[in-house]
């Protein structure tokens with residue numbers, strides 16, 4: 001049976017459905033209305049979370065201990081079983097860990113084309129059209145998901161969450177857990193909560209943020225001097241943290257912290273979608289990047305292509321005197 | 322038997338370059354671009370080498386014949402400590418992840434790995450990421466967005482990252498495919514002399530793989546550069562002049578003393 005519905009894979013912490021799931025559900029409702037079908041949610045784990053999904057027409061619930069937290073193999077098995085039964089025309093997932101992990105596997109196993117890094121979706125009579133970011137946001141691709149089934153993994157923040165937060169009540173379809181969940185090749189050992197840092201960058205009015213353009217741990221000194229002169233903390237893009245130059249608690253972005261300071265001064269950061277997810281709502285964004293074509297200049301309020309090694313000391317001087 | 326780790330790698334356009342599109346504007350024009358190793362593949366290789374350092378695992382780096390400058394990347398990997406490198410032909414030069422996954426899967430069916438470590442994503446991915454696709458072809462378990470891989474006998478202990486710094490520690494039995502987000506330490510440096518030595522020694526093994534079947538693919542209508550809808554106001558002048566303008570912006574908002 002082809003249901004032809006728009007399905008959303010819900011993400012949650014066990015207690016709370018994620019903001020991103022509402023973003024997807026809002027879009028699913030809009031697409032379903034345009035296409036004359038329903039918006040349904042695949043909910044794995046605690047069934048009572050269906051109460052938070054009033055925005056959906058149908059919630060397909062698979063409740064099993066192996067699904068209480070995200071576990072790739074368990075989720076994949078459950079999803080394959082649900083898809084075989086429900087046959088949606090399109091499934092939406094976050095382009096975060098779950099989508100990065102499941103989406104591409106599904107495209108092979110469910111035999112459906114996948115559009116990843118999606119920032120927009122529109123319904124046309126013959127296809128759903130997706131816009132996807134490639135090359136760190138330097139190029140956009142408009143692609144068709146035109147067949148009987150398709151998958152889109154959507155970048156966080158692309159759609160408003162409010163449109164998915166309806167308070168109606170939805171039909172809950174209880175779906176039996178597939179037998180494979182009893183014989184998994186992986187297991188969850190423990191859930192690790194983030195370590196608290198020495199400073200809380202989410203509380204700062206101003207942040208001086210530094211990226212790979214800083215080109216070495218020793219060069220951090222000049223940026224630290226500027227931050228000290230301003231009396232504000234240093235934050236960073238992911239590569240700076242991965243290199244061990246600053247602690248994880250200073251990382252801004254998708255897998256770091258979301259910040260909304262009054263001013264975000266950024267040096268040597270290109271503006272990859274994963275970084276933008278963490279800072280694009282800052283009130284004032286000033287970006288320094290020698291590449292005039294860096295995507296950050298489409299987001300920043302002010303920009304300069306002056307070399308950071310020239311600009312930072314000059315700015316520190318200005319601040320001190 | 323030491324664990325055999327295979328690290329599939331990809332050459333991607335250097336993002337600092339000006340990106341041009343093909344005349345029909347449905348793809349990136351790769352002809353004049355500079356290519357570099359996908360940064361997440363560099364992380365996967367580092368993690369593989371760390372596992373080798375700890376357990377004596379064998380590390381095999383594999384690239385596709387048609388990738389630009391792939392020899393350089395493979396020899397660099399050998400110079401860093403990989404045991405061997407393989408260049409696979411048999412694909413049709415497609416840059417789509419789904420096609421590439423089928424070629425790598427063809428190779429891995431013939432020469433199986435205990436553990437496949439590869440980058441979580443590549444900058445020019447459009448139709449998804451390699452690690453889960455590869456696993457699906459091979460019927461193996463997969464975990465992506467991973468930091469830190471500890472091999473213990475027939476299993477690995479890994480950490481899968483989520484938003485906000487949360488993560489899960491998982492135990493996965495081998496064989497398995499892991500998409501690496503970041504290695505435990507910054508990728509090691511290979512001195513140019515060692516890379517040159519590896520090149521002179523030659524020794525890239527060329528393998529012809531018969532690709533597995535690929536899935537349905539996407540139709541690209543067009544590619545374009547994002548409109549400069551909200552472009553930053555550019556501050557011009559020398560460093561001192563720009564610094565003065567930034568200081569004024571901050572002062573004007575009461576964000577700077579003095």
Ligand SMILES: Cc1cc2nc3c(=O)[nH]c(=O)nc-3n(C[C@H](O)[C@H](O)[C@H](O)COP(=O)(O)OP(=O)(O)OC[C@H]3O[C@@H](n4cnc5c(N)ncnc54)[C@H](O)[C@@H]3O)c2cc1C
Nearest residue numbers: 211212213237238253254255256268269270274290291308
């Ligand atoms: C699942 C996942 C989660 C991720 N989470 C995050 C996250 O939370 N946060 C995050 O930041 N990234 C994250 N990333 C990584 C992200 O994709 C990018 O790789 C990263 O943001 C790039 O950091 P960057 O801008 O510092 O480096 P690059 O993209 O390398 O940019 C460096 C920039 O510096 C400029 N530059 C170089 N020299 C100078 C100079 N002398 N003066 C001025 N400018 C100069 C260059 O022109 C370039 O634009 C994640 C990736 C994945 C796959």
Ligand SMILES: Nc1ncnc2c1ncn2[C@@H]1O[C@H](COP(=O)(O)O)[C@@H](O)[C@H]1O
Nearest residue numbers: 357358363393394397509510511512513
């Ligand atoms: N000595 C070296 N160490 C590391 N990477 C190198 C080296 N020489 C060349 N490369 C290559 O340089 C490219 C960019 O690497 P990176 O500087 O780490 O971003 C990759 O294709 C590497 O394989």
